[in-house]
Amino acid sequence: MNDRDTIAAISTPYGTGAIAIVRISGPESLNVVSKSIRKGIKAERKLHRRDFLDNDGELIDEVLVSYFKAPRSYTGEDMVEIYCHGGVLVTNKTLDTLLSNGARLAVNGEFTRRAFLNGKMDLLKAEAILHVIEAKSESALKLALGNLKGKLSDEMELLRSKLIDVLSRIEVSIDYSDDVIISDKEILDGLTEINRFLSNKIKHADRGLHISTGVTMTIVGKPNVGKSTLLNKLLAEDRAIVTEIPGTTRDIIRGEVKIQGTHFIISDTAGIRRTEDKIEKIGIEKALKEAKKSDIILFVLDATTGFTDEDEYILSVIKSSNFIPVWNKRDVGINFLEIGEDVHISASTGWGLRGLEEVIIKKVGPLISDGELAHIISERQLEYLKRIHLYIKNSIDVLSQGYPVDIVSVDIRQALSELDELSGKNFTEDLLDNIFSNFCVGK
């Protein structure tokens, strides 16, 4: 990818709105824009009202233009932002004119990619921007904003200096072994402290991830117990088809909702029973798979039938998971058998739903508490931390077994190299493509 040409994109969502923003970044930004306005722009960081013209001199829109001179811009390059009226046609014509005058259409995340390449932010902050945009709960936003302000970057910088400190001690002890006395214990202590820090980070990471991406919750149960009715009620919308025919839901139906400030991704699944129906069988397999990988399961039971063999089977499959037995149809049914901390509801009338939400929040509490200590907001970050941790654990093992310190230095160098990829001090095109492809165009 050419990282030096001039790029343009619409930065606001596609559709009609009061205002839309078209952005342009690169050395030719001002020249490209100047072809469409009669009076040039000199003053930076000011709003200028201009007529924006197409290449035949026809008026496209009355716009506001602001110019950000390099390096004082988001990307660190010369940038111009055009605020036009938010009609789809007006916005597209504005962009098309810029493209025909020498700009190239930006790809996803290319503005932020350039900001990174120009040293405006490290990769951890770039990822934080994506999470700020995508945050669906207060706590996810807080976590992402913390990283944007450098919480994770600062911690990783500190980790880096500690690793370098240990490494330099090792090197001094190798190079000047006759004059300088640096004991293996001193090095081991340094590594142990790093190890403790990493273990703690990794332990809390899942919580950070739950906060950022949402807690997954799967609704399972035998057919016709009211799973889809419950999903619709929790989402407060008619998402899944509900009928009195057992086996109505076949595929997994997902919806997202905030319960008491926590973001949940809820899956409704096919009713689990013995069946010869090929499609239903696939649905049931999918249901069990979804339940196994989810953070919490709502095991829905039917108070009009009581606890049946099918329920017995489902319980045997999910018993080691984090699940809540939910007796539904309590408006008409009275047959139930307490399994654990059972909750009683009527999904169709909404009775008991508040209580269910309370229990859900109580159950997921440990999954999200202290999550903000982690500052880990993506699987990528966790993956790198785990790799760094492995090198450190290995070096502690090696040292404890009495091997010479120079062997340990190899592991520490590897850990440092992983850390530099995590923060973006070292990067490959593939790594950047991977991260920035998740952004929208225009960011």
Ligand SMILES: Nc1nc2c(ncn2[C@@H]2O[C@H](COP(=O)(O)OP(=O)(O)OP(=O)(O)O)[C@@H](O)[C@H]2O)c(=O)[nH]1
């Ligand atoms: N009386 C009563 N009926 C309910 C309640 N919840 C659901 N039903 C009814 O039970 C039937 C089955 O509801 P669904 O939500 O489709 O059940 P399901 O578990 O998704 O069923 P499958 O998709 O077939 O596995 C429908 O006729 C619902 O109206 C309830 O709380 N009380």
Ligand SMILES: [Mg+2]
């Ligand atoms: Mg259903």
